[in-house]
Amino acid sequence: MSLLSLQGVGVRLGGAEVLRDVDLSFARGEIVTIVGPNGSGKSTLLRAMIGAVRPSSGQVVRASGLRIGYVPQTLHIDATLPITVARFLSLPVRRNRGEIAEALDQAGVPDLGARQMARLSGGQFQRVLLARALLETPDLLLLDEATRGLDQPGSAAFYRQVEEVRQRLGCGVVMVSHELHVVMSASDRVICLNGHICCEGKPEVVADAPEYRALFGTGTGGALALYRHDHNHSHDHDCGHDHTHEAAE
Amino acid sequence: MIFDPFLIRAALAGVGVALAAAPLGCFVVWRRMAYFGDATAHAAILGVALSLAFSLSVFVGALVVALLMAGLVSVLADRGLAMDTLLGVLAHSALAVGLVAASFLTGVRLDLMAYLFGDILAVSWGDVAVIWGGAGLVLALLGWRWSALLTATLNGDLAHAAGIDPRREQVILTLALAVVVAVAIKVVGALLIGALLVVPAAAARPLARTPEGMAAMAALIGAISAIGGLWAAFAFDTPTGPTIVCAAAFCFALSAGLGGLRRREDG
Numbered sequence: 001m002s003l004l005s006l007q008g009v010g011v012r013l014g015g016a017e018v019l020r021d022v023d024l025s026f027a028r029g030e031i032v033t034i035v036g037p038n039g040s041g042k043s044t045l046l047r048a049m050i051g052a053v054r055p056s057s058g059q060v061v062r063a064s065g066l067r068i069g070y071v072p073q074t075l076h077i078d079a080t081l082p083i084t085v086a087r088f089l090s091l092p093v094r095r096n097r098g099e100i101a102e103a104l105d106q107a108g109v110p111d112l113g114a115r116q117m118a119r120l121s122g123g124q125f126q127r128v129l130l131a132r133a134l135l136e137t138p139d140l141l142l143l144d145e146a147t148r149g150l151d152q153p154g155s156a157a158f159y160r161q162v163e164e165v166r167q168r169l170g171c172g173v174v175m176v177s178h179e180l181h182v183v184m185s186a187s188d189r190v191i192c193l194n195g196h197i198c199c200e201g202k203p204e205v206v207a208d209a210p211e212y213r214a215l216f217g218t219g220t221g222g223a224l225a226l227y228r229h230d231h232n233h234s235h236d237h238d239c240g241h242d243h244t245h246e247a248a249e
Numbered sequence: 250m251i252f253d254p255f256l257i258r259a260a261l262a263g264v265g266v267a268l269a270a271a272p273l274g275c276f277v278v279w280r281r282m283a284y285f286g287d288a289t290a291h292a293a294i295l296g297v298a299l300s301l302a303f304s305l306s307v308f309v310g311a312l313v314v315a316l317l318m319a320g321l322v323s324v325l326a327d328r329g330l331a332m333d334t335l336l337g338v339l340a341h342s343a344l345a346v347g348l349v350a351a352s353f354l355t356g357v358r359l360d361l362m363a364y365l366f367g368d369i370l371a372v373s374w375g376d377v378a379v380i381w382g383g384a385g386l387v388l389a390l391l392g393w394r395w396s397a398l399l400t401a402t403l404n405g406d407l408a409h410a411a412g413i414d415p416r417r418e419q420v421i422l423t424l425a426l427a428v429v430v431a432v433a434i435k436v437v438g439a440l441l442i443g444a445l446l447v448v449p450a451a452a453a454r455p456l457a458r459t460p461e462g463m464a465a466m467a468a469l470i471g472a473i474s475a476i477g478g479l480w481a482a483f484a485f486d487t488p489t490g491p492t493i494v495c496a497a498a499f500c501f502a503l504s505a506g507l508g509g510l511r512r513r514e515d516g
Contacts, residue, residue, distance in 0.1 A: 047409075050409045050410040052410075068410050070409075075404050077403060078281065080454055081279045081402070081460060082454065082460065082463055083459060083460055084458055087460065087461075091400045091403065092396040092397055092399070092411050092413060093411075116458065
């Protein structure tokens with residue numbers, strides 16, 4: 001059963017063709033990663049999926065009553081707008097205190113509810129965005145470069161959280177990322193995009209595909225293997241804290 | 250003397266405008282469209298001239314032209330012109346065209362100063378009713394769409410993902426702005442409406458932790474400015490509209506100082 005599908009979707013922005021002939025379908029419980037160079041239309045594809053961009057050809061078909069959790073690439077909150085984390089999570093739908101606490105906990109940032117959004121660190125901010133998407137109890141979770149600005153342990157921890165969410169909610173997950181190594185290893189399916197779909201398939205298959213190699217070179221083939229190891233290992237040095245929580249600091 | 254009916258009417262008119270302008274002003278500040286208010290207000294002068302020429306009510310004329318102006322700004326902004334340039338062009342052109350149009354009105358006595366700077370002491374009970382009606386409409390509109398407006402203000406894509414059309418929310422804000430301008434033109438005048446929108450909201454910012462808190466605080470500051478300004482204008486024999494804006498500016502200075510102190514303590 002498909003949650004959302006794109007059928008022959010093309011998008012033109014300001015006269016330029018950004019996407020053409022995109023046929024894709026996303027199912028429940030599946031983690032799909034979209035990779036591609038800058039300007040390949042990754043974000044535009046996600047924005048077409050949430051309805052923020054109207055396709056110039058083809059169509060986007062959503063399952064009826066589909067709930068989408070969306071984590072945008074960047075979210076600038078104007079300094080003139082005071083807003084606490086708890087209030088932000090209550091937009092646009094009012095959530096009670098318990099739901100908010102639970103979502104923050106699941107996103108790995110408990111006890112942030114009373115803080116001002118403007119005072120969060122980059123990592124905390126991204127996790128609050130994730131918490132907000134989780135409050136939708138989404139059928140489909142869309143993440144657009146969600147680990148931008150996080151260090152490597154931070155983004156590894158973030159993706160582990162996404163994996164947990166997928167298991168608990170059984171939702172489909174679609175991620176856009178530059179960080180091929182971290183992301184691809186966690187994916188069921190990888191889509192290589194450059195205006196159109198160059199290739200798609202299991203991470204190993206895509207990493208070996210000539211189209212992918214042409215875009216990203218061969219260097220990342222090794223990185224794919226490298227990043228398959230567990231990031232939650234203990235270090236030699238004795239710093240006395242748990243590295244899984246470092247991202248939340 | 251403080252219970253003179255004209256003073257009570259003036260106070261009611263000022264407070265009514267302040268209550269509607271404050272929460273709307275918060276959106277104006279958050280969305281960085283401070284000069285949008287000015288552009289709409291300046292255009293209202295043209296509306297005043299037209300309504301006098303065609304013997305319509307000033308409120309209707311100002312409302313229609315303010316709406317047209319707001320629509321024009323939205324359409325042109327979509328064409329990719331920079332917003333500040335666009336507003337600069339339209340605001341001043343509208344004011345100039347309004348003043349030129351007013352000069353053609355022969356036979357009609359037009360006290361232009363009254364519409365540029367407002368004449369709050371001259372409001373009638375009918376004006377008070379129009380002002381409170383308009384203010385009530387704007388507050389109801391904002392209250393109804395509050396969550397959607399706030400989400401769209403934060404991020405258009407977040408709004409889309411939640412099934413909210415940011416463009417529709419923009420239209421609602423624009424509509425509310427036009428109504429406030431039309432009801433406020435008699436109270437503070439076209440040149441100072443922008444101040445009533447922006448200054449109380451800016452003064453409320455350091456004192457608030459949530460958007461709702463900021464809107465409520467802005468309304469309070471606006472109301473205090475209206476009454477305080479009215480009193481000061483009477484006591485010092487100064488023009489009323491500008492004195493009200495001065496009172497708001499004074500509140501802004503106080504709160505900015507307070508915010509600075511608080512930041513240092515947090516520091």
